Amino acid sequence: MITFSELGLDERLVQATNALGYVNPTPIQEQAIPVLLSGTKDLVGLAQTGTGKTAAFGLPLLHLVDESQKHPQALVVCPTRELCMQIVSEIELFKKFIPGMHVVAVYGGTSISMQIKDLRRGVQIVVATPGRLIDLIERKAIHLEKIKYVVLDEADEMLNMGFKEDIEFILQNTPEREATWLFSATMPPEIKKVSKKYMTAPFEITVGKVNTGNKNIDHQYYVTQSHQRYEALKRLIDFNPGIYGLIFTRTKIDAQTIAEKLTREGYDIDALHGDLTQQQRDKVMHAFRDKTLQLLIATDVAARGIDVKDITHVINYELPDDTEVYTHRSGRTGRAGSTGICMSIVHSKEIFRLRSIEKLIQSPFNKMELPSGKDVCRKQFYFFMEKLLQADISHGDYETYLPMLQEKFADITKEEVLTRVAAMEFDRFLKYYENAGDLNIREQKRDRKAFGDSPEFGNSRGRERDSRTTQFSDGDTVRLFVNLGTKDGFYKASFLQFILDMSDLKKEVLGRIDMKEMNSWVEIDKKAAKQMISAIDGKNFKGRRIRMNDANSR
Ligand code: AMP
Numbered sequence: 079m080i081t082f083s084e085l086g087l088d089e090r091l092v093q094a095t096n097a098l099g100y101v102n103p104t105p106i107q108e109q110a111i112p113v114l115l116s117g118t119k120d121l122v123g124l125a126q127t128g129t130g131k132t133a134a135f136g137l138p139l140l141h142l143v144d145e146s147q148k149h150p151q152a153l154v155v156c157p158t159r160e161l162c163m164q165i166v167s168e169i170e171l172f173k174k175f176i177p178g179m180h181v182v183a184v185y186g187g188t189s190i191s192m193q194i195k196d197l198r199r200g201v202q203i204v205v206a207t208p209g210r211l212i213d214l215i216e217r218k219a220i221h222l223e224k225i226k227y228v229v230l231d232e233a234d235e236m237l238n239m240g241f242k243e244d245i246e247f248i249l250q251n252t253p254e255r256e257a258t259w260l261f262s263a264t265m266p267p268e269i270k271k272v273s274k275k276y277m278t279a280p281f282e283i284t285v286g287k288v289n290t291g292n293k294n295i296d297h298q299y300y301v302t303q304s305h306q307r308y309e310a311l312k313r314l315i316d317f318n319p320g321i322y323g324l325i326f327t328r329t330k331i332d333a334q335t336i337a338e339k340l341t342r343e344g345y346d347i348d349a350l351h352g353d354l355t356q357q358q359r360d361k362v363m364h365a366f367r368d369k370t371l372q373l374l375i376a377t378d379v380a381a382r383g384i385d386v387k388d389i390t391h392v393i394n395y396e397l398p399d400d401t402e403v404y405t406h407r408s409g410r411t412g413r414a415g416s417t418g419i420c421m422s423i424v425h426s427k428e429i430f431r432l433r434s435i436e437k438l439i440q441s442p443f444n445k446m447e448l449p450s451g452k453d454v455c456r457k458q459f460y461f462f463m464e465k466l467l468q469a470d471i472s473h474g475d476y477e478t479y480l481p482m483l484q485e486k487f488a489d490i491t492k493e494e495v496l497t498r499v500a501a502m503e504f505d506r507f508l509k510y511y512e513n514a515g516d517l518n519i520r521e522q523k524r525d526r527k528a529f530g531d532s533p534e535f536g537n538s539r540g541r542e543r544d545s546r547t548t549q550f551s552d553g554d555t556v557r558l559f560v561n562l563g564t565k566d567g568f569y570k571a572s573f574l575q576f577i578l579d580m581s582d583l584k585k586e587v588l589g590r591i592d593m594k595e596m597n598s599w600v601e602i603d604k605k606a607a608k609q610m611i612s613a614i615d616g617k618n619f620k621g622r623r624i625r626m627n628d629a630n631s632r
Pocket of ligand 1: 101127131413
């Protein structure tokens with residue numbers, strides 16, 4: 079694997095990448111950096127956020143720009159204020175060892191006079207949103223005459239947001255422009271037109287397939303009634319206690335009302351939408367980045383350009399109207415080599431839309447079941463136990479209080495203390511989920527046609543799930559095998575309770591239960607067998623995968 083020192087970059091930049099802990103260049107960096115350093119004028123990079131494209135253009139810019147000349151030489155234009163700030167903060171890190179180099183961010187929604195002052199300090203690199211840049215040009219606060227390098231980042235987003243004329247204006251007003259580098263996740267005809275008009279034989283780089291979703295992302299969908307979306311969302315959040323998630327809605331009113339509702343119910347969430355002032359937006363983003371906010375709910379427009387590390391889940395409260403937007407949404411997780419989950423809550427009438435998204439992302443969707451109330455409680459309970467065991471007690475002066483604690487709890491058993499602690503933590507869940515219903519719309523043949531049969535995705539996980547149809551033997555009952563037994567701490571009654579809880583079935587469906595150390599056999603009404611298998615098979619028990627199937631088919 080190639081290293082940064084082999085790309086031909088200034089030693090000070092290599093030093094900066096080392097300081098950042100970057101070991102190897104990402105594919106787009108490996109391809110773009112040597113080409114841009116070799117004097118290639120124009121470049122089109124088809125890459126999404128998360129591929130490392132900021133460094134792919136940022137490092138060459140810092141290499142090529144002359145820090146002894148105190149006027150703007152490079153201009154990066156991007157769609158949003160957030161992206162603008164992000165690019166600047168990355169460039170700041172890259173230029174750490176080049177003291178004379180200055181970079182400034184100019185964007186709307188904040189005091190222009192401060193930005194004018196910043197520009198007067200003598201900067202070499204300007205990162206701007208189109209509207210504010212034009213404002214500054216018109217006020218003659220920025221001069222583009224000596225700009226040699228123009229980078230258009232997230233060009234497709236800029237065109238989507240109606241900045242086409244602004245971009246053309248900027249390109250027309252950079253007379254000394256030697257090089258134009260355009261980055262875009264997609265390649266709609268308008269981008270092709272811009273590149274044809276303003277670029278000369280651009281060098282093209284495609285990272286992955288155009289429009290291709292990130293392969294580190296598990297794309298899941300959950301089918302429920304439209305009016306149960308909110309409940310379904312809550313269940314998904316509750317079933318993933320360690321979630322650090324970004325939720326997308328189509329409208330700002332949804333984002334706002336859902337955030338308010340969930341906040342009232344004790345969730346750690348805030349909303350990002352177009353009605354917020356810049357100050358409010360900054361506050362929300364700051365809290366989310368700091369992880370003091372566990373969940374952020376946003377509209378597509380408000381979330382443009384947000385790059386937050388380590389997002390574990392993206393949840394689509396509804397599918398986006400525009401299929402391509404799905405790629406932008408899901409791309410917020412599974413970044414820089416990590417894995418992520420993108421969950422979509424869909425109504426059965428929307429399932430056909432998943433098909434076109436699958437084609438676009440070149441990846442199958444996995445149909446998942448919305449967890450039952452009991453599943454959620456169990457999951458929360460395990461999470462809590464883990465938290466309790468991991469609690470750091472090394473710092474506090476707990477020894478001082480120990481005698482007091484011992485005295486206070488002298489007449490209470492350990493079990494009781496634990497139960498009380500658990501009750502404090504989970505009362506909310508237990509009460510809420512006590513009588514919670516099933517939110518799934520049960521599988522229909524139609525869904526299967528739309529997905530499982532899709533030959534291009536071969537032996538996908540979604541397919542495995544669908545193909546798990548058991549051939550039951552004749553008679554009213556069927557015997558199921560399960561790889562759990564007395565060694566797992568079960569006795570007959572607790573095992574019976576466990577399988578009934580997991581599958582949400584009634585005791586009446588069960589017949590004889592035979593338990594051995596390692597395995598058990600369960601006799602069950604033929605009609606209920608499928609439900610029990612799909613609820614239990616593949617689930618985890620104490621870190622082990624449970625296997626349950628028709629004993630006769632083995
Ligand atoms: P970008 O596509 O520019 O938004 O970058 C996505 C994330 O990947 C950023 O948080 C970068 O800090 C990180 N990153 C970029 N290049 C590398 C690299 N070569 N090694 C590790 N992380 C990187």
